[in-house]
Amino acid sequence: MHLRTPVFIAFILLSSLSMGLRAQAAAPDWRTPAEITSYRTTPDYPETVAYLDRIAAAAPGTVKIENFGKTGEGRDLKIVIVSKDGVFDPAAIHASGRAILLVQNSIHAGEMDGKDACLSLLRDIAVTKTKAALLDHVVLIFIPVYNLDGHERRSAYNRINQNGPEVMGWRANGSNLNLNRDYMKADTPETRAFLKMFHRWLPDFFVDDHVTDGMDYQYDVTFQADDSPDVAPATARWLHETVTPEVAAQVNAAGHLAFPNQIFLNDEDDPAKGLARAGNEPRYSTGQMILENRPGLLVELHMLKDYKTRVTGNYELLRALLEVVNRDAAKLIALNREADAAAAKLGARPNNEKFPLEVAWNGENTPTLFHGYQYTRALSEVSGAMWVSYRHEPWNATLPVATGVKVTDSVTLPAGYIVPPQWTLVIDVLAAHDVVLRRTTAAWTGKVERYRCSGMQWKDAPFEGRHPMLDGEGGGTQPGRFGQCELTAETVTYPAGSVVAALNQRLSKVAIHWLEPEAPDSAMRWGFFDSIFEQKEYGEGYVIEKLARENLAKDPALKTEFEHRIQADPHFAASPRARLEFFYERSPWYQENRIGQYPVGRLLSLDGLPLQ
Numbered sequence: 001m002h003l004r005t006p007v008f009i010a011f012i013l014l015s016s017l018s019m020g021l022r023a024q025a026a027a028p029d030w031r032t033p034a035e036i037t038s039y040r041t042t043p044d045y046p047e048t049v050a051y052l053d054r055i056a057a058a059a060p061g062t063v064k065i066e067n068f069g070k071t072g073e074g075r076d077l078k079i080v081i082v083s084k085d086g087v088f089d090p091a092a093i094h095a096s097g098r099a100i101l102l103v104q105n106s107i108h109a110g111e112m113d114g115k116d117a118c119l120s121l122l123r124d125i126a127v128t129k130t131k132a133a134l135l136d137h138v139v140l141i142f143i144p145v146y147n148l149d150g151h152e153r154r155s156a157y158n159r160i161n162q163n164g165p166e167v168m169g170w171r172a173n174g175s176n177l178n179l180n181r182d183y184m185k186a187d188t189p190e191t192r193a194f195l196k197m198f199h200r201w202l203p204d205f206f207v208d209d210h211v212t213d214g215m216d217y218q219y220d221v222t223f224q225a226d227d228s229p230d231v232a233p234a235t236a237r238w239l240h241e242t243v244t245p246e247v248a249a250q251v252n253a254a255g256h257l258a259f260p261n262q263i264f265l266n267d268e269d270d271p272a273k274g275l276a277r278a279g280n281e282p283r284y285s286t287g288q289m290i291l292e293n294r295p296g297l298l299v300e301l302h303m304l305k306d307y308k309t310r311v312t313g314n315y316e317l318l319r320a321l322l323e324v325v326n327r328d329a330a331k332l333i334a335l336n337r338e339a340d341a342a343a344a345k346l347g348a349r350p351n352n353e354k355f356p357l358e359v360a361w362n363g364e365n366t367p368t369l370f371h372g373y374q375y376t377r378a379l380s381e382v383s384g385a386m387w388v389s390y391r392h393e394p395w396n397a398t399l400p401v402a403t404g405v406k407v408t409d410s411v412t413l414p415a416g417y418i419v420p421p422q423w424t425l426v427i428d429v430l431a432a433h434d435v436v437l438r439r440t441t442a443a444w445t446g447k448v449e450r451y452r453c454s455g456m457q458w459k460d461a462p463f464e465g466r467h468p469m470l471d472g473e474g475g476g477t478q479p480g481r482f483g484q485c486e487l488t489a490e491t492v493t494y495p496a497g498s499v500v501a502a503l504n505q506r507l508s509k510v511a512i513h514w515l516e517p518e519a520p521d522s523a524m525r526w527g528f529f530d531s532i533f534e535q536k537e538y539g540e541g542y543v544i545e546k547l548a549r550e551n552l553a554k555d556p557a558l559k560t561e562f563e564h565r566i567q568a569d570p571h572f573a574a575s576p577r578a579r580l581e582f583f584y585e586r587s588p589w590y591q592e593n594r595i596g597q598y599p600v601g602r603l604l605s606l607d608g609l610p611l612q
């Protein structure tokens, strides 16, 4: 008893104290999981969804959560819809004249700043309503975590370059594929689900939130609007003259420091040499947006800033962008309508304009004030090369920034493409992209243009689970260039069931980029047509011996060529097989191998095709 009495009294005191606290704290705690730990941690997916569900339950007239597919490991991909009046139907929203802004987070799941920023923004719009006015003319939809399987592969050792939080997800998906290289080829279930979701909602503006790698500098927020000659000119103007400067100014006014460009050094060993241009091919989310005729914005928070600075910086960027899109909603919707209409006219005849397939820096720099950090360059006894070490003292210098762009490859466009039905994987990717496809109902013989390609080389090491063709540029570790594709007009028979993709549709550019062999992420480059480069029939030595003797006897020019080759080429002279192949390769039997004959036809007209 002696002992128990004080314990009992203490218990009563504690109970009444905690009841008092509870009564005082009647207002629910709406801090996000990251806010609760002062940004020391980021929530895993169940905790993220629990917070989202709590908000949806508190604001059912504003917030709805939908599943839009499953990851490779079977998790449910979710999208959060935030609509001021409880209208959650895409068609009804489009009809209301409101713009739809899609924010994608955690495609690289170790870069989850945008997820935690979106949780705060959602709370401020739907619960505390301090930011409710951002939705007057906009419906916000966001993917809290896109690379979900990567997100749940949590470790403190996933991102060596990054300053927090304590544990984070992994860059690639459950099959170790980088989803931000998969948009065009659509190998993963996540990409396939994304495309279906995207076309259900058909957003007016797309944002992809990341965290950088690369150099150290003062900026915490960097971002880049689509940069390609293939973005509709009016859209590009609005992005560069309105969206970019206004977002940067608002982010800066909120106490962050924004740079409206991706930051890649021309020379990793020497920041003074300035900034390079980043590519935006259709393998990337924002490159895909160009094919979708929609503006895209890539956001990169700086990896070395603390997690609170990064999440709040991402928040301010999204808030600022919502303000601009909310104000300019009608203009944005009109721009997209025009861009869709222009894409649907790409196959119209006559069309002598060249369509850009590949772009590169044209050598033009814009001198730009850059807020970097002081650095020293020294010879490293570790690497044996120069290395850069930064110290956190401002280095404000005017640097050359690569801004000019030129078209390095372009094509005149056909009216459409015809793909023989046996190329099922190629067709399947077009279907996954929701390109409108029509099958022929009977065999069709007609005039098309076809490519004959040669000189291709392939990557030895895998890249994104494939061995794509070498392209000779763009940071490849293996030298080698894309071969040659020559176009010829031919009369060809295509079997019934062949697939026609006409360039009279909103997604014409998807068909072009997938089916023009020289496009940077074409089916050809990714290896979907590798088998056309294989020789399938060979001549036996004793059969070729006979052919060789007959042809040498009757063709003096062939005899001269053969003898010259033996004298000029010792490898050839020393190889019995090569010497026999010389005769096989100059025979009609070899021609029947049709090596490099690209089977897709470029249709000059859709007239007369027996289509479904």
Ligand SMILES: [Zn+2]
Residues within 6 Å of the ligand: 108, 111, 210, 211
């Ligand atoms: Zn990233």
